[in-house]
Amino acid sequence: GAGVSQSPSNKVTEKGKDVELRCDPISGHTALYWYRQSLGQGLEFLIYFQGNSAPDKSGLPSDRFSAERTGGSVSTLTIQRTQQEDSAVYLCASSLTDSQPQHFGDGTRLSIL
């Protein structure tokens, strides 16, 4: 069946531009997570959505990062005024509930020139 889908799969952009990353979770999954992984680093938690509750934004590294989840389904992660240190793989995961295993998308590989 359909898994977590992320788009674009690759994004190359110039420093200072805004980028928007999209995540389509598995249908019916109430929990959605965004992570990023920089080269040689572990997974870094960014933000977590659970149902209609207020998101846990504790992992967002700066106010240039924001995310929303519309209708409890699709989520977008926006990075404004991108910097070179934003280059990383951005991973989205969803789970049926927040106590179930997460299913990860293939990630968006973001490169800031």
Place this chain on the structure above:
Amino acid sequence: RKEVEQDPGPFNVPEGATVAFNCTYSNSASQSFFWYRQDCRKEPKLLMSVYSSGNEDGRFTAQLNRASQYISLLIRDSKLSDSATYLCVVILGANNLFFGTGTRLTVIP
């Protein structure tokens, strides 16, 4: 075919048992392999890297079988605190990594 596949479980084992998980990968050019542990409602955290020669960290042993394209994680003398989801991660190259869906382990008293 998925790049990385894992048995989602759940694996329910008694305390003190030995349990093993496998993770298969499809691309023979894969370079690096890791096991992550993820606790409920937490982000995945790196448990251990997997080296060609196999490696051990306390009760945990990780092995890589390039010929059959799988990695394994063995947990001896399971503790209640080992209950978590274990994710395998395969890196094909720079910024090109793939995650398994995770195997859920519950250690029962």
